[in-house]
Amino acid sequence: MCLGIRAVPGLVYYGVLILSSRPKPTYWPSGVNRMSRDPVLCTIKGPIMLQVGDVKTDFARAGVAVIDVTFPQTKAVDVQEIVFKNYYTAFLSIRILQNNHHCSGERSRNWRTCLRNYCLMPNPHTEDGSQEYTSLFRQQMLCDLDQVTSLRLILRQPSPVWLHFSLEELQIYHCGQENPQKGFxxxxxxxxxxxxxxxxxxxxxxxxxxxxxxxxxxxxxxxxxxxxxxARIGRFDVDGCYDINLLSYT
Amino acid sequence: MLHSERELPLVIAHMVQKLRGTVLYSQLERQARVSLHRSDIKLESLKEDIKEFLKISGWEKKLQNAVYRELNVHPLPSHPLATAEHIKEPLSYMRRAQASWEKRILKSLNSMCTEQSIPLARKRPTIEQKELLSKWNEMGTDEPDLSRFRPVYAPKDFLEVLINLRNPNYECSDQPSFRSHLGLIQVPLQVKDIPELTEYFKELGLNTGQLGIDDSTQVPPELFESEHIHIGKKVLRQQDSAAAQQYVRQGCPTALRAELWALILNISNQPEDMLYYEQLKANVIQYDLLADSLIYKDVKLTASNDDFYFVFEDYLYQVLLCFSRDTSVLEHFAYNSASPPKSYIRGKLGLEEYAVVYPPNGVIPFHGFSMYVAPLCYLYHEPSKLYQVFREMYVRFFFRLHSISSHLSGIVSLCLLFETLLQSHLPELFYHLREIGAQPLRISFKWMVRAFSGYLATDQLLLLWDRILGYNSLEILAVLAAAVFAFRAVNLMEVTSLAAAEKQDEMLDLLHTHDNHIYLKQYLLIFQL
The missing domain is CATH 1.20.5 (Single alpha-helices involved in coiled-coils or other helix-helix interfaces)
Known part of the structure; x- marks a missing residue:
């Protein structure tokens, strides 16, 4: 199944602008004011490795892991963006559980797939993309991300050469946080x-x-x-002095 | 370069930010102001008229070249969460390896200081300053006692570090398996295979005319040469960096090389650049650094002993001493996995406001460093221009040859590319050399670390560096290294020890007398297979 997005990790971030129909882009080059946003509070469980056969005797690794993200019970979130730093995961799928907003208040218990086998490492055997930061936006998803109560991230690593794989620094942002004035x-x-x-x-x-x-x-x-x-000043001394004895290790 | 049109807004924002505050920016502003006095600038169409003026007066081209330089040198803006260290090097184990390597260098420098009780830096007394100034142009005649100094490290030491580099998340046991690499480099970086190289270096294909190769195409070489020179002159008239970069992929005519390289590197040697160079010179006169002795020692050990370069000894001192004082070099640490050594002014240990970088440019020279400058002496006779070209070459390319990083042009990737190419192209040779304990990388590493400077005849070397500039990549070094082995395969199959194999690599010297063009030809041939 192919998504309508570029599946090239390392460049994933640039994919942001492809889909950006928002009035102001979120990111600016380093050194300029970035808007300060707070990620949504959530509970992250995992990654839990999928095990084939008996846990004690079978050492074969399935190459699949699951991370569960839940929001506090009372709250459902309109997810805008999912940010993480990769750690040797090659493909990512995301499934979500939503409050069914079409049938007012009634909760649907069906998992929906909003991202399928998104490529984070173009060649799973080599380092490319293995430790890159990635942002995924709601515009990139296969379905809407409104009223989400929990997310399930399914991580795949078909290459047996890596001992572990996971996603780190996982953060989720909800809609309505863009503030053009601040980001300008x-x-x-x-x-x-x-x-x-x-x-x-x-x-x-x-x-x-x-x-x-x-x-x-x-x-x-x-x-x-x-x-x-x-500002290039070109001076290396401090108050006209550059007498140094030894180098510092810290 | 640009990955798609959609990234454009971000790249533009990045670029505007970079170029503000540069000399070019204020020059453009001044020109725009001056143009207001002109009769052809109308108030009602002010913006358009000024744009038109900047275009016809050649300033637009200068801006284009500056933008092109930024695109070539700096990485594109990365993810907002990426830390400065992540931008320097995304793989954490590489960062750690680089940091511990740096620590070793610092310790070695410190112990040199302590053993000989000399400071790292001190201000020269006035008499000494006058003396140095008077012999600035003949520093080579000076014979200081350098026996106590030793190079901080040599390529060999660095190779050992690279061989021991491991990804802690990579399954590698002592038992050989399908995962273990047969070569010395054990990290699983992505390098180009032969089809990808053929595509990447397509201008080096046998069907394209190449300067320095006599019989590669059906077109008579004289015809190609005169046409190529004609185009080269046109490129120079246009003053377009991008066009020049494309042009040099097929080699530079000797007469045009200096200008074309300066154009690609966006070096114009303006009065303010000369002034800057003079200021660096003043800093050399004012302060005495331990690093200077390392530079002296290195020049004496390498370039002064080289038939091609010994005449440039004085130039080398001037350029390298000024380089060590140049704080603008520090900017390249934003995209270099290495970090500049830190120290404190004497008596102020631990006080952050007295923290300084040592040497001021943050680069500690190693054995062979001066060979990065030596070939450039053939092209530029004016020290300030020679200096700027070298600095730009360093912050674009050469730093990658002695920093541990996962970059495609980084030395680790080059080593791996070399080993992979040899392994897939000449498996029998690779196996044979490995069996007799003469891992090919042990022979070729020093060639690559020095970008072949000192190992190839100068005309050949400059043709090779043409390609580095043309493709904005150092990968050609690994390809050439593999080609040398391919060329000597028959003889190498007969050797039985590392020493004998290394002797065979004097084959490089053979080239000086026999056929200067054979290596270039060889790496073209590789791509045809």
Missing amino acids: PLWLSCLLSQEQPTKVHNALPDAEKASSEVQQMWMLTEVIQTNETA
Whole structure:
């Protein structure tokens, strides 16, 4: 079964923009303001390895593991994004349990598959994608992610060369957390403000111009603060001194 | 490069942020301001007119080249949760291995300091400063006593570290199984196989004309050469980095190489760049570093003994000493798995505001380091330009040859690529050498760590580095190393020990006299199989 998304790990993150019909992208390059969001509180159980045959005598590994995520009983979540760091999982499927919102209040006990065999490692025998961060968005899923009460992540690793596989730093975000104002990076507002022409001919600066320049200066300092690479000073000494005896190990 | 059009907004945002605060940015701004005085700039169509002005005055091209440089050098923006160390190297066991290797280097440097009771860095007294300044252009005539100094490490030591590299999550027992690698490198990185290489290096195919190869196509070489030079000049007139990069894949005409490489690396040697170089020089004069002695020692041991490079000894000192003081090199640690050594100003141990990087560029030279600079001396005679080209080559390529990382151009991947190629292409030879205890990598490792500098005749080496620049990748080094073995396969099948095999690798020297083009030809041939 093929999903309508790019299944190339390592690039998964870029897949975000493919599906992004949202007004503002969520991510910005490092160094600019990122919106601060809190992941949804949840209980994560696992990974539990699927075992073939007797646990004590059979050492064959099935290459399948399950992670269960549940939200506190009273709460169902409209899931927006699932973020994790891979640890040697090659393929991921996700199944969800929802409060059936079509038949008001009545809960359906059917598991629905919202992601099927999503590729996290293009070649399961080698390192590619083995420890990458990935974001999965609701737009990428096979079904809606409203009113989710629990998720079951099914991890597969067909290659026998890895001793363990799992997903780490699993975080789930719900809808309605995007705040465009907060996510709006400073350099962009700076760009917009500078598009107005400035007079260059000799004249006394008017108050409006002066204030806009002060504002620009302020913005520039903000940009420099957020953008460390922009300021290259070139000094390696401290107060004119670079007398060193030994290197530090920490 | 770009993976799809959809990533574009993100890459653009990244790029704008990178380029703000650069000299080019302020130059563009100044040009735009100056252009306001021109009669062809109308207020009602200001934005468009200025854009047009920047285009025809050549500034747009400069911006394009700067963007192209960023795309080539910096990794694309990664996942927002990715930490700085994850961006440096995504595999945690590689990071740990690199960190413990660094610690070994630090210990070795520290013990050198303690044994000889010399400081790592000190300010030179005024008399000493004047003396150094007066002999700046002839530092090679100086014969300081360097017997107490030893290179911090040699490629051989580094190879041992790479051989012992293991993924703790990889099932490997002492018993050989289908999983154990037959070569020395035991980490399961993804490397290109022959079909992928053929596709990747398609311009090196036998049907494409190559400079430096006489009989590879049906087209008479003179005809190809004159046409190629003609195109090269056109590329230079256009001042387009991307076009230049594509062009050098088929080799650079000697006369155009210096300019073409500078164009690809986006080096223009502006007055401010020369000023920056002078400032570095002033820093060399002002401070005496222990690392300087290591550089001296290395030049004396390598380039000064090389028939091709000994004449450049003075240049090498100038470039390498300035390089060690250049804090702009520190930026490359954002995408290098290595981290710069740290220290504290004397008497201020543990106080973070007195923490400094040592040496100021964060790079500790090892045995053979100066060979990265030596071949460039053939191309650039002006020290400041030579310096900038070297620095750019270092932060784009050479650092990968002595850092432990999973990058495709990293030394670990190159070693694995070399072993895999040899194993699949010449299994009998590989098996034979392995059986007699002469693992091929033990012979080829030093070639790759030095990017073949000192092992190939200079004209051949520059043709090889053309391809490194052209493909923005070091993988060609592994391919060439494998090709050398393929070329000497018959003789190597007869040797019975590592020493004898190593003697065979003097085959590289043979090339200097016999057929200069044979290796290039050889790696083209490999791809046809």
